[in-house]
Amino acid sequence: MFIGDFTTPSANLSEALEKLEIAWAAVREHWDDPASRHFEEEHMNSIRPKVRCSMDSVARLSEVVGQARRDCEYRDMAADEY
Numbered sequence: 500m501f502i503g504d505f506t507t508p509s510a511n512l513s514e515a516l517e518k519l520e521i522a523w524a525a526v527r528e529h530w531d532d533p534a535s536r537h538f539e540e541e542h543m544n545s546i547r548p549k550v551r552c553s554m555d556s557v558a559r560l561s562e563v564v565g566q567a568r569r570d571c572e573y574r575d576m577a578a579d580e581y
Contacts, residue, residue, distance in 0.1 A: 505561035509561075513554060516550045516551075520543075
């Protein structure tokens, strides 16, 4: 991973969400009462869109940082020509 690499952390976040959803599905097999439904509504259902939104934001940020890096490399190469 290099400075400005957002792919690895984003993949880790995606994997963590997947593991959480698998674990929650396993828990739900044994815990099905008003408290579990409340927990799912208040926590599980709210975390999914937040994580996905974060991952989308990270992807956009990665694009911007990548473009900035390319712009700086181009500028450095142009400066070397002079």
